[in-house]
Amino acid sequence: MTTGTVRIERAPDGIWIIAPDDAPSVLDDAAGIDVAVLEALGGHLSWSVLAEHAVPAAVIDDVDSAQNWLWAVFGEEVALAVAAGSGTEISVAPARPRVAACARRLAFALWAARWWPTSTVDALPALDEELLNGEIATLVEECDLLVDGADALAPAAPAVPVRPARADDYALAAGVATATLPSALVLTRGTTGTDWRRYPPGLVDASERAVAWEVVRASGTTTVRVSIVAAPGLSSAVPEHLRPRASVGTASGTVDVSLSLSGDTWSGVAAAPSGSEAGVSVDVHVPGFGTTGSADGGGAEVRERVRNLIRQRLLRAAATTPDDGPDAPLLAEIEAAASDSDF
Incomplete structure (x- = not known):
């Protein structure tokens, strides 16, 4: 059962905030990225x-509409406190x-x-999109008591084209091999x-070892090469506006590297920025998408x-003991665990 203590606050603009600590x-x-x-x-x-706790935070901009579910998710005492405009x-x-548990399960899905x-690279299998959407x-x-807006609509078709998964998709080695001419000198990698x-999801492998880079000196020119493991099942027909790019930086400057998809790898090469022989940073991004903030x-x-967390959930999904708790694995997680020998 979802229990705990929440703080109830009213912001100056009339928005109500109901939340457990932190x-x-x-x-x-x-x-x-951990927020559902x-x-x-x-x-x-x-x-x-x-x-570990299952109590959500709520930000309410229409108290009358929210009263339909406040009592169901948080309880009568919280609903009455918000209606009365009081409570700490x-x-x-x-x-x-069951409604509270369903809301959390939907948010997780x-x-x-x-x-x-x-x-x-990390042997974390993909979820079957059709099963997950179902x-x-x-x-x-x-x-239906509470869900609204875009989350109340049927899941849309994937934005990124995919091809059927291959058996060897889960057997790739960590990192990406890059061919270097015999006459070239690799300064650092x-x-x-x-x-x-x-x-967006579905473009790039999620591993911390998915990106390989090297700074190479050949024929009087220093270049930087970037190779990235593509997400499993990615089709080569990725629209131009969804193709990732790599910003390669040093303390002295940054260069933008255009990436093209060949097989299971995004790759590109560009003139190296000044100071690259000491190492570089690589920021993979789709222009105009997402945050440009800190690592927080x-x-x-x-x-x-x-x-x-996902490894633990897949192990639970592969277990033979029935798991019917409120945080039980999704059907797509069970299918993913069954299809991968590591689980």
Whole structure:
């Protein structure tokens, strides 16, 4: 059962905030990759998928509409406090625990559709999109008391073209091999990950070892080469506006590297920026998409925590013991675990 204590605050602009301590909300400066959000009648609910507690944060801009579900998710005491315009710390006791659990499950399924860290390098299998969308549609119906807006609509078709998965998609080695001419001198090379917030899902492998770069000197010219493991099943017919690019930087400057897809790899080459012989940074992004902020909420540490969460959920999904708890694996997770020998 979803229990705990929440703070109730009213912002100067009339928005109500109901949240447990340290819970993320849609009012945060930037959403972390661990934040699941559900658009509800009169507001939004949000959870961190990494948090142990199941009590959401709520940001309400229409109290009358939100009263339809406040009592169900948070309980009568919270609903009455908001209606009366008073209250500070109040205990949560959902009047309809199944609705509260369904809302969280739907939010997680929507989160998985955006942030699931599919990786051939890390052997994290993709979710079957049709199966996931089917479960989302079912959960939307079960949450009709509260769900609203775009989250109340049937899932849309994928924005990124995909091809049928191949058996060897999960057998690729970490990193990407790059061919270097015998006469070329490799000054430095390295591997890194990407900020998942900088491009749509389904384009790039989610591993911290998905990006390989090297700075090469040949025929009096210094160039930087970037190779990136593509997301499993990606089709070569990616529209121009969705193709990722790589910004390669040093303390002295940055160059933009155009990437093209060949097989399972995005790759590109450009003149190296000054100082590149000491190493470079690589920022993979789709121009105009996502955040350009700090690592807070999307850096390597939280990405690894998300991967660990997914590994744990896949192990649960592969277990023979029935799991019918409110946080039980999704059908798509069960299918993914069954299709991958690592789980």
